[in-house]
Amino acid sequence: MSRIIWKGAIAFGLVNIPVILRPASRSQSLDLDLLDLRDMAPVGYQRINKSTGKPVDKEHIVKGYQYAKDEYVLLNDEDFRQANVEATQTVDIVSFVDAASIPPYYFDTPYYLEPDKRGERGYALLHETMRRTGKAALALVVLRARQHLAAMLVHEDALVLNTMRFADEVLPMSELRLPKAARGKATGAHAREVEMATKLVEDMTEDWAPEQYRDTYRDDLMARIEAKIESGKTHQLTPPSEEEAAPRQGAKVIDMVALLRQSLGKRGKDKQEDESESETESETEPARRKTPARHAAARKQPAAKRTGATSAKRARSSGSKTAGTKRAPARRDSHASAARKSSGTTGKKRAA
Structure with a gap:
């Protein structure tokens, strides 16, 4: 408690x-210590007396209000x-x-x-x-x-x-440069865009379930720390990357409706893949992922890899569930394939 x-x-x-x-x-931030690079000794947070420059023990520290120059009330x-x-x-x-x-x-x-x-x-x-x-x-x-x-x-x-x-303590919003709500202007929202955006919002709407989200960056940082431990590079600082950040693109006209339509299509495809994955995992073996958020998992791997993995799982699942009644179509498929190959070979010979 x-x-x-x-x-x-x-x-x-x-x-x-x-x-x-x-x-x-509660805070879930990583507990990092300050170290002296020369001997790896921890660097502490010292309270220093501004007159002598020496550290002060905690029991000697009190609070005071300065009511005049160098005059305090304790x-x-x-x-x-x-x-x-x-x-x-x-x-x-x-x-x-x-x-x-x-x-x-x-x-x-x-x-x-x-x-x-x-x-x-x-x-x-x-x-x-x-x-x-x-x-x-x-x-x-x-x-x-x-x-x-x-x-x-x-x-x-x-x-x-x-x-x-x-x-x-709250800064006023009047100092912000915000787009006007008026429609039809370059900075305003058009009716078609609002309609498509509303469909996307409705498609992404879920019941409130905060346990499915987590700090995935913290997981990535811990993975990097563990990799440095395994490689024995615990005392080596990582040199700056030679890769430069991509230059920011200038402002350009964006087809919002097209982007929203693509987003809706991608959402539908991802939903089908997630549902197929969950069905396959429940029928074959318990889920191995530690991250409860499917959103976080989706960010971890490209869509192409997820599709490939899903196809492989589907193949394993369909293979394990094949019964006698389902073998006949498979044989017909193989005969059909053989027939196609045969016809193709015959056609080539005739052409020759």
């Missing part, structure tokens, strides 16, 4: 619901708590909004809210009310000595608290 980040209560009008805050996300965790005791212990709901109305760029970090002792009834009440109304609760909460705007959302049986950015 994930660690407890914070304990407090949800303030819902006059109702207080004791809750526990737990992290709802602060510790108790100062942060006593600044506003209630704010540091409460998820204070200030309003409710339609959950779909919150722009996605306001969201920051998700946390799970779990009912604490004697908090189950109030938790269930708030959860069911928000589920029925489809609302999100906007709240203020202090975490790690900083106040956050947060959105409380319903997901399955849980309440999720997602910290948000304040409005002044």
